[in-house]
Amino acid sequence: MPTCRASHIRSSLVSPCRSNNHRRTQNLLGGSIRKVRSTRYASTATALAPQAKLSDQESFLRRKTRTTLHRTEQFLPRVLPVGKKSQSAASLSFWQKLLDGAYDDLNHPPADAAARVVVYGCDQYSGARDLVTALLEEPFAPEARKTKIQQRWNGVDEDASLSISYGFTQLEDASRLRIPCAWLRQYDVPVEIQELSIPSSTGSRPHSSSLSLFSADVPIIVCNPITYPLSALLSDPTLPLNHGNAILVLTSSPTSSEEFSEYTSKQFPPSLTVLFADPTRAVRATQTISSNPGSAAAVQQYQDGFTGSRLSDLTLAITKKLAVPSGNVMDIHTFTARELTKCALIAANLALKEARREVDEVTVKTIELQDAVAELDARLRPEILGAEAASEVRSAMDIAKRQVQPVMSRLTWWRLVWRVDDVGETVGAAVDQAWCRQLENKLNFHSGRLASSQQALSLSTKTLLSSFTPSSAFHSLILENRLAQIQSSPSYRIHPNALALPIHSRRMQMIYPTNMLHTAAQRVALGMGGSVLSGIGIAWAGWAEQIGILGGALGTGMHTETAVGAGMLVTAIGVRWMVGRWETAKKRWWRDWDRVGQGLERDLQLSLREVLTKQVAIVPTAACEGLRDLANKRKEEIDALTEELNQLEDDVSSHGS
Secondary structure, eight states: OOOHHHHTTHHHHHHHHHHHHHHHHHHHTGGGGHHHHHTTOOOOHHHHSOOOOOOHHHHHHHHHHHHHHHHHHHHGGGTSOSSSOTTSTTOHHHHHHHHHHHHHHHHSOOTTOOEEEEEEESSTTSOHHHHHHHHHOOTTSOHHHHHHHHTTTTTSOTTSOEEEEEOSSOOSOTTEEEEOOGGGGSSSSOEEEEEOOOOOTTOOOOHHHHHHHHHOSEEEEEEOTTTSOHHHHHTOTTSOTTOTTOEEEESSOOSOHHHHHHHHHHHSOTTOEEEEOOHHHHHHHHHHHHHOTTOHHHHHHHHHHHHHHTHHHHHHHHHHHTOOTTOOHHHHHHHHHHHHHHHHHHHHHHHHHHHHHHHHHHHHHHHHHHHHHHHHHHHHHHHHHOSSHHHHHHHHHHHHHHHHHHHHHHOOHHHHHHHGGGHHHHHHHHHHHHTTHHHHHHHHHHHHHHHHHHHHHHHHHHHHHHTSOTTSTTOOHHHHHHHHHHHHSGGGSOOTTTTTHHHHHHHHHTHHHHHHHHHHHHHHHHHHHHHHHHHHHHHHHHHHHHTTSSTTSSOOOOOHHHHHHHHHHHHHHHHHHHHHHHHHHHHHHHHHHHHHHHHHHHHHHHHHHHHIIIIISHHHHHHHHHHHHHHHHHHHHHHHHHHHHHHHHHHHHHHHO
């Protein structure tokens, strides 16, 4: 698009140029091709006129542009990644080279400074070579000059570029061509064309080509949409489509200009000038009139062919973009520096958007990992302890109780006398064998499953962390080292009996009630023995006194029958009392059993929760916490950088106002 200065002087530039071209055409061919020649030449008076003194406003704009360039160059290292390929427009080194070059150009302008018109063809079918040929080749020029233009790439490396400027003396460098072409002298400022090499079939573009396109004062991109889709053109960040002076030449005619204009307004940047041209048709038209310049039919064919090629639209667009009131080429370079800064800030904006997208992606992946942990937790809890943990433990305790009850039932008072020393061992063995054995085996089985789930979650976490490139803000060696320390700690490994530890501890708690039961059995046995002996003693004393063995020493005065009855009564009372003591001891033991069993349910739930959180899910949980902290920190950095970017964009926009 034309610059702000060019828009208000367009009418004053075009008319004199056309008038002068009209007179030149009359001298060459007469009135028959007057209209044709008027589109090919323009006045060089403006370009040859002495340059005006640099105004205060222009000096201020250049200083302000240099300041913005410097600030932008200081800003980019905090946004653009360093690890990108140098050819990419997202590379820091790419933009540093461009901004350094623009800054040096404004600080130390060369004496032979010229406006740089860079022509680039997207592929070998774009017609970029024919476009440059059609612009430079004149139908009535000497054959040697035509041959030089047509064979300009002879001896030039295909990966290099060709610079074409106005002049009569050929330089030794084959990549620099000088020709006395009027097309190069028709603008307000000296013009130099840089024709870039055609990309190879692999689609790779030399690094120098991308640098030349972005540093151009007028970058011209030639594209054949039949062989190079516009979608690929739009998605290519190494093309300066956002450059204010960029021109896109499509070498095929649309079916409807109105429809395509509406399409381009939606698809392409608003600053991009989109033109349609047929360079091959223009070259053929020039060849036609060159072969038979005196023929009116050839003149008509040339006029129709060149007009139909619409190359004059391209020349007019370049004229608008290179029009400056002062005639100083440095004003154009200043504008180019501002546009280059805009493009660099656009690249920075894209990098910040990519950084935001990465933050959002990491947040989503973190949530997905957390959901996987929560899903595993919700699935394993019912599988391990059942939908009702209380019922699962209660069922196991009921089974154990039914297995222990026969043992306790066999410990009657009359058997107690003969097995008093085996009570503790017998009851302890029964408890050890029956105490939630099925539940313990089930928990040991699930411990192995939890170990597999732990490995799967750790692998998912490692895969997530390894997906971040070394240049990513989420590639944290500190976080990786922290996770490695967790995995190498002794508490990380899940033992086979990790879930069943509460069963073991609760089983050990039954040792004390069992010992108390054993002590009670011993006391009951002693009490019953004492009662029996006391009864026997009373009966014997009565019998002995009756027969006079003791000689009335006891003085009981009981008959033998009475003494025996009293002895039996004492024995019965003692035995009954001891039997009651034994039953009370067994009931106390069963109460302890129920109390310990009720605590087992709580311990198993707590143990499962600790194993799931502190062992199975500890690695993904720690990774999610670390990534969440990194994401919050990165988001704050992006917000600060975005604010600084907006300030730079406002400064650049104020330059052109």
